[in-house]
Amino acid sequence: MQYYLDGFRAGDPDLKEAAPCRRAYSDFAPLPEKVDVLIAGCGPAGLCLAAQLSQFPEIDVMIVERKPGPMEKGQADGVNTRTMEMFQAFGFGEKVKRESYWVNQTAFWTPDPERPAHIRRIGRVQDVADDSSEMPHTLINQARIHELFLDVMRKSPKRLEPDYGWSVKDLTVDATTQDHPVTVTLENTGVNLGATHTVRANYVVGCDGARSNVRKAIGGTLHGDAAHQAWGVMDILANTDFPDIRQKCIVASEAEGNMLILPREGGYLFRMYVELDKLNPDERVAARNLTSEHMIAAANRIMKPYSLDVKEVVWWSVYEIGHSMTDRFDDIPEEQKETRNPRVFTAGDACHTHSPKAGQGMNVSMQDSFNLGWKLAHVFRKQADPNILHSYSAERRAEAKRLVDTDHKWARIMSAPPGESDLDGADMPRIQKQFIENLEFTGGLAVHYAPSALVGPDTHQALARGQIVGKRFHSAPVVRFSDAMQMQLGHVAEADGRWRIYAFAGAGDNIAKSSEIYKLADWLEKNPSSPVVRYTRADEDIDSLIDFRAIFQQTFDALAYDEMPSLLRPAKGRYGLHDHEKVFCADHKGAGDIFDMRGLDRERGCMVVVRPDQYVAHVLPLNGYAELSTFFAGFLRPV
């Protein structure tokens, strides 16, 4: 964690220096008339986007929420490893690690063949495969995640706060102007119930959930299907003699339906998803008047011979399984893509919903807006052409589609009668096999963006077999050269809208002037066709858009600082202080060798270009100067 670059400041290092022009959030201060980005909804999608954009003092963000204040409990609770990696970049990964439940194992329970009315454990699976991510899979209530994002916003240069009690009622886009073309009507839901206020925005992002008004305003409709199966979910404080109560469990009873147990933060709380009634094709779940009492009774039937003694129902909800998504995640119809850039977007549940049990809803929603955030920032900072905004819908819709498909399959297996879901000849129940197959997916690690202006071709993939172009950058252990700090390379990436180029040195590279790393660093810093030279503003630090780092095969004590090219010890900030955190070495403490772990070509080395949202954009040879220039020229704007 780097701070004090522009001088010492006492106190919490996460509290960023306040921007000079900030909105006043006092009770009687008027709402703004114009903003750069208006975000509808303080769910995971909206807050993740607001937290991201609040890092850029030049962007005026407003985030409105229909409810009177922050959420306190309920809804989603699964944070997959990919999202944890993102939280790390936002600076609260450690906090979540400390407070949350870690899903280390998932246990499978099915009817005991000897006594089919009783369940018994049939298998156990390590939930996060070794080295699939350096972060754990965690469970913690959605409200706490909201708070952590709110905290990032509050400590940002703009000290951003949500406007609670305002709902986006409608919006229109004026295609004839580029100056705040979106007009949004807000309606008060609080003390001034029904009062309206009009805001003009350059961009609007609808993170307003499944009943999204923003989606409706841009003509989006959710298509999908329902499984006509009612499920209940409850967060409870309870005692039980069920032995695996602090492990994630998937339970299939013989005749009483299925159940999912999710232990939660704090050591006592846990969640249960309980299968309730089959619905008729045209029936809505609400009609059944199901309550937490029904769920507790059903759980007790399913988990026989064990039982549940509930002390406090913290939260509960009943829902029916369904999947749906919209045709596009922005306001531009297919046929206008060439001529117009999007002004309005939807993210999260506003454009795709799925069964909650795969634990994807919150994760995918945040990943949506994390994908969009840096692109908007690039546009506002005039670093990129606004047409990159088309890539949001293209990239995220393909992922949502994949999610709905997988989720669909999984939901059917989860609701299948035990005969089908149990051992089908093999030594492992079908549900367990499917669960293992799904792990990369449920971890959020299967996301794979197709080649585009923002994702290069995989021509040189062989140079970095474990860093797949289009997938997330896969961290591995390194040791920082300057201070011998053992760490994860991926953790140098902050949610700061910057690109990263990791240059992995070839065999024997000792950073002499003739070495490939030296030449690359020198070219990047000085050559007129280098993206660093072309796209970095003169008044900003040299790493403000493209952050160059080098990783050597030697251990830290075998390198010398004297020879480093200046881009690897750049002078930054108002004092021109040297940044000593650009060079890394192979781990010497037994954590593993990054070159081996990630299939990096030891002989030739390579460059891995990583997007601000942590996805691998390109793999190139160390001398792939022309290809590197071409790639960035595809979407960045020269200064």
Place this chain on the structure above:
Amino acid sequence: MQYYLDGFRAGDPDLKEAAPCRRAYSDFAPLPEKVDVLIAGCGPAGLCLAAQLSQFPEIDVMIVERKPGPMEKGQADGVNTRTMEMFQAFGFGEKVKRESYWVNQTAFWTPDPERPAHIRRIGRVQDVADDSSEMPHTLINQARIHELFLDVMRKSPKRLEPDYGWSVKDLTVDATTQDHPVTVTLENTGVNLGATHTVRANYVVGCDGARSNVRKAIGGTLHGDAAHQAWGVMDILANTDFPDIRQKCIVASEAEGNMLILPREGGYLFRMYVELDKLNPDERVAARNLTSEHMIAAANRIMKPYSLDVKEVVWWSVYEIGHSMTDRFDDIPEEQKETRNPRVFTAGDACHTHSPKAGQGMNVSMQDSFNLGWKLAHVFRKQADPNILHSYSAERRAEAKRLVDTDHKWARIMSAPPGESDLDGADMPRIQKQFIENLEFTGGLAVHYAPSALVGPDTHQALARGQIVGKRFHSAPVVRFSDAMQMQLGHVAEADGRWRIYAFAGAGDNIAKSSEIYKLADWLEKNPSSPVVRYTRADEDIDSLIDFRAIFQQTFDALAYDEMPSLLRPAKGRYGLHDHEKVFCADHKGAGDIFDMRGLDRERGCMVVVRPDQYVAHVLPLNGYAELSTFFAGFLRPV
């Protein structure tokens, strides 16, 4: 981290439920007339004590500070591994790990024999020996440590805040009463300058630094010696061509003196200790009018051929080396020990001072008051006889003495001319050899309390060769049985004033009713002579004073919950919820086996009794019931 035991509460889990009767801290609220404990001084010693005591709603604590508000910068910055372990117990270990500089390596620089006016690196030492502690040695400014303690206080049941702008002027102890026998005169140092207020306290702890008024009031005088050597210290933002600037360096020049470099939090800041002038025997350093300019000039001379380009001097100070301590750390003279219990204590710099360069001042001060805190809590909660308070001075004075002696030796070596401190025949410079020898000591790990009522004899030490009676409990990796969580066993210990008994199972113990662990747990829970039965109040949780945990040699999947004795799944809190975090297994993920790592007798197993301040109080066989009873009977009071 366990929470929600008494029901779900939204928000930050570190924010404890507020106690019903709390002091109001509004601007015009009067100061209290009576308190249980009055702490003088908001330095590390005072804040650590206040943070500890604030966990107990039944204790009324007041902490006064002469200065008008919290410290912003300067003074100490070294947090040794032992203190980091304590921070972990206070809940902010991760925070410090994230924000601080980690001392991974220390480099040694001495004159180059070929060009003696130039320095060159002669050696490097890994700063924290492998497995000496699971925590790193860190550097971070003292003010930030203050804030983290203040945060713990603020979030405690009492929402404790310091009273700034009040100085302890004097105090008297009335030996004839047990009801608030200490009368303290406070003097205002702020807007009501000179105004006084009288408070009566049951106990007063002088954490009021080297010029302590509390010490003076109880007749303590600092004895010591001075080395007549001026040193400067400065925290700076600077550039340099010195290659090891982000490693801790000990630099000896040929003729310009010695210097110490300490990189600091945030990646840019660093501290330099620079040797300045030799002083005459009767001269005070203040007379020399030395400033940061002198330090910078001296540093540039010492570090030739490298140089320093200072951009911002954040803080600086000039001091002379000296060591001193008082004869006792409480108000009871030797000859009255049998007849009176202490009412007034001093801690930290108030009773011992030393050269800052060994980085011990802040650490030892906090360890002082951490030693005292739980003893005071035991007395207030009527769990122990007040005579245990004598042990504070006995234990901490012996440690302070050891510190002064080691520090003394080290300061001379650091100030020795390079001829002497350099290679003396061996292949390693003397200073490096001494540094390595000192590592256990500077890490704070050499503290070893002598046998007493609170530290048992080492009769059974052979059962746990790596958990030395009288030294701190040495953590090691385990896996929690209930949820397969890989963790450090030592991290179950919170700064909550509780004792811990770790029962390490012997070979083949499968928790059957006939097993040693089962029998021990059963005896502890039910036998009238068990300390759990004798000393735990009926209205409190069964683990509220003595927290029993068991560690098995099997991996988590080889144990079954059904057979656990109830003390290992106790019902707690207002709902009687089961606590699932009492049982641990050997690590199965390659982190190491705790039995091997800590020399635990695999055949017989053993019990390790650990004090609330994390020191090993006893090692016993699993059936050492009588010895266990006797030990606790030595100082605890039956309910």
